[in-house]
Amino acid sequence: MKYITTIGEKEFVIEVVDEEHIIVDGVGCKVNFESVSGEPVYSLLIDGQSHEAYVYEDDEGWEVLLQGSLYPATVVDEREHRLKSAFGSDPVQSGEFYLKAPMPGLVVAIPIEDGQKVEEGDVLIILESMKMQNELKSPRAGTIARIRVGIGENVERRQTLLSVV
Amino acid sequence: MKYITTIGEKEFVIEVVDEEHIIVDGVGCKVNFESVSGEPVYSLLIDGQSHEAYVYEDDEGWEVLLQGSLYPATVVDEREHRLKSAFGSDPVQSGEFYLKAPMPGLVVAIPIEDGQKVEEGDVLIILESMKMQNELKSPRAGTIARIRVGIGENVERRQTLLSVV
């Protein structure tokens, strides 16, 4: 199976030949890859070099935390890649941004109101968690649409709080 | 549910009333009992006292390792206990003792042979594991019956090695 993996600006073509061999940008490597304790911690031996990293899946692809550095990665197989190249890779950005709670917490302030125009970086909600006040900001300019929570309300992780249209 | 639990010479009558109350030898106690991390390590709060122990099930009942002391225990419910009391608690000892490997290892010596008479404490097999030679001894007098392994053979944990009849 051949994959096209992107980290930042860099693109790697990685072919998984069998469980001990891969080809990275045309160069063959011997690998031994193990999950540690069944956890998302992985040990890779590649041509004798030993590396260990956390590998997490997230909404946009993969996150690799390796020696204290975070590498966000996208991995697509050859077929997907061809399709994307042919038809344009980026789907049109949806018109609505849903602000979700990044952690469980208590809503302590909502300094905006329905229908208000906001700029990128404006504080939308202040959420208290672990004794800290955390400001949730707008990732882009727009108009506040549906505020679904109130001050003093406890929210769950990933709960939708409001929308920016 | 009422249980009769025996530790050494001591017998305890323990009634589990509900998830927070038990009666031990007629005395009610408030309990809070939790498995730690889903492991056989348990945390017990009983009338405010905090105790922690490993609780393992074995062939003969339970083993409780508490503050560095091992307490072998048997637990029977009231109905079982009544049956045992009425009909005699000990089933007749089976005529045959099966020597099982207590750990994986390599058979390095078999100082007895088929049909040989042995005394309690005689060495039956020497098993090498973790660089140590471990002598497996006969728990009683008898005659060696079926030697199922040979010198130099690797054995698995709990594999039957021979019988004493």
Add this chain to the structure above:
Amino acid sequence: MFNKVLIANRGEIAVRILRACRELGLETVAVYSDADRKSLHVRYADEAYLLGPAPSRDSYLRSDKIIEIAKKSGASAIHPGYGFLAERADFAQAVIDEGIAFIGPKPSSIAAMGDKGVARATVTAAGVPVVPGTEAEGSLSDDDLLKVAPEIGFPLLIKATAGGGGKGMREVNKLEEMPELLASARREAESAFGDGNVYLEKLVEGARHIEFQILADTHGNVIHLGERECSLQRRHQKLLEESPSPFMDEDLRQKMGEVAVRAAQSVEYVNAGTIEFLVDGEKNFYFLEMNTRLQVEHPITEAVTGVDIVKEQIRIARGRTLSRQQEEIQMNGWAIECRVNAEDPYSNFMPSTGYISHVLLPTGPGVRVDTGVYPGFEISPYYDSLISKLIVFGETRAEVILRMRRALEEYKIVGVRTNIPFHQSMMDSHRFMAGQFDTQFVEKRFSIDKTRKGQEAHPHIAAIMATLVAHQHTQRSAHVIQRNERDTSNWKWMGRWERIHR
């Protein structure tokens, strides 16, 4: 003389105090909230009693319940730890009124140092220099504060009167932004301390935050255990401390140490406490505040002086004299503490909660870990994000930095995001290595993403690992779909799959 101690706290510090008690042969009583039934402090204590629901105000701040439990269980002393009730003079007084020993200072000392105005007046009278500010003027309204701010000059700090630990603290650079910052500071102070009062203080730029550990017994002996360098902060929360300070010389240490002792004496201080100073580039130093309790970062002082501060606290509370005199205190070697917080350093240090499924602790020579979490524990949103303190010590600062690097790389926590990568970046920072930093370093001149430039990076290794995991997922999905057929994929790395079926 007491022989049973109630620890009115949770988390790593409750465990730390429990250990000291055990090692002194004292019986221990833990208290816990609904969220903490499986906490280490409950598991390690001889006795444990439920306080109430998870929120602090319903549990760890319930002084009435705590005293009631102490009486019921026969605990004859209470150790408050840090945070929660540790700096509440009324609590200390209530404990003493019940005939229970309070392992900490006298209520009057807590009150004097807790009210920043009184503290300032007291230490000034004792000849200790202070930073200009409004703390002597009582509780001012927003209007008053806005009026007085330009006199102090910008930048300035809004600080919580009842505060400590950076909670309710805000930096103000111009008058216009001040109303909003006042509101948020008061809100945070109210929720953290139950007291929304704030005061203003001049922000000394390019300053270091250096503090002195004090020990004082009931026989009038007051000593200091040298300094801790605590300049590395974010939002006024300390992240990393070291002892000694790379900025310190023997002359300055002696001068500041004497002033610290004098400041403690000015409130007739007893037990362990900490005098915080700001030190500017010219080695002028100003009294900032006194923390009238055990400090989070006390272990680095223990590592370099060999004094067990918690055991010393108990010793003092039992009426004994200090185990050492000032001349017997020597600082040997070096120690650094990294605070490991459940925060994602790549998402603006947003707190992270979750179930800890796996922990691999760094161990070996010169490594100490103080923690209250373990695999199987759930990190809840109710309390502080501090989950562990990694303390490393050795002969020289260079050795300790290298040791900290390997310890941070070894440390694995799965289930929540932590700020370990932040500390790894810090250990690689040339300015940190050179000891060139001040209190604004982390926020203004340090970026976790930029420090690694010039370091050997491994994007291709990251790409390979992401690809192999993605491939494994694809294979596993195929495997699940075809699970009635014979498995021919035979991938070695089906670790999780194997484990589930174990």
Add this chain to the structure above:
Amino acid sequence: MFNKVLIANRGEIAVRILRACRELGLETVAVYSDADRKSLHVRYADEAYLLGPAPSRDSYLRSDKIIEIAKKSGASAIHPGYGFLAERADFAQAVIDEGIAFIGPKPSSIAAMGDKGVARATVTAAGVPVVPGTEAEGSLSDDDLLKVAPEIGFPLLIKATAGGGGKGMREVNKLEEMPELLASARREAESAFGDGNVYLEKLVEGARHIEFQILADTHGNVIHLGERECSLQRRHQKLLEESPSPFMDEDLRQKMGEVAVRAAQSVEYVNAGTIEFLVDGEKNFYFLEMNTRLQVEHPITEAVTGVDIVKEQIRIARGRTLSRQQEEIQMNGWAIECRVNAEDPYSNFMPSTGYISHVLLPTGPGVRVDTGVYPGFEISPYYDSLISKLIVFGETRAEVILRMRRALEEYKIVGVRTNIPFHQSMMDSHRFMAGQFDTQFVEKRFSIDKTRKGQEAHPHIAAIMATLVAHQHTQRSAHVIQRNERDTSNWKWMGRWERIHR
């Protein structure tokens, strides 16, 4: 000067050496067997290469492969750890012949001290007293040994000529039992060292086993780091060591230390080594043997002297002078090491293998753990049963015993049985607390079952816990049978069940 080190070992000692290399900025190369792919030493090294199948003779004893890997990977030094190839003069020579630095003594010193006969002759010539025995007489046959035994007198010891660590050692109390014991000793020696030769030695009764740590550089400096008390043994395997020895006084320490240094000098010793002595009740001491390598129990000496012995070994191998002179070595405080073995103390210390599903390490002040295992690691039957070393240090022996007690109680390992309860009993033993023990204490005068008498025992708590778990099992079986019905049992303690469904 080398900058890449191959560690020719596994387990905790490989991890220990890796950490020292990392902290010195050296690159590291691990080697591993099929059973050790997921070992910590493989995970922590910069590079790792497979040696072969699990049995030692096919992997960690394959000196040819190890040297080949060193050459291929560009490692310019090899650290052998302890055991395996550490005391094989031919291996050390082969390493040096390839132009690779051997982090250990000269092959000639290993050979001299490895042949017990030569060792005895050499140290006797240097004026060091030895225990009567046959080690000077070469490899004797069983017949010869049986003839000479009555001359030495019973009890006596059969010891492996190539040996160390108690492997191949047997105690003989009368002539009749000797043939069988000779056979088993030779068998064990053959399998452990590839050499079945044995010799006899008088058993000094009521003796203590006390050893001195030696450091020697290539510039002729030889120093000692004081003693370690190692009398607590079972089947001649050390179980628990401490430093200093409660039996020692400053006068005896100086005398024995000088003799130890002289013994090392007699073979022109370089690098770290240990001189083992027997000391009788009258403080007469006899040279037993020299271990020409790093010792398992080296951390307790590190704790009391502050010297990092592994870093010092590397320093010496790089041709530098020792970092300290004899006058600069001070023993401060106390340290105890408990060897945590995968052995069931309630089944005659039978080895225990299995999958480690959970570990809770003891942490906090004065605690160091050196280990190679972690949750998710499988303990295989191929190697030594040592899985962890728990080292505790503090100001006084009493403090350290109390600290060790709390650390042992905190330490949880699920998946294999360990000898932790043995150590807990030892910490409660009055004779141990009083320092009254000799090399036969564990086997002849100590029982894990009997020490707890008089202590407060908790049979009723054990009974309650067994009952609650049994009840839970019953409920769970019922639950599984009725799983299509609504669960009304609602037991709080369905921990494992919940986790599986998480």
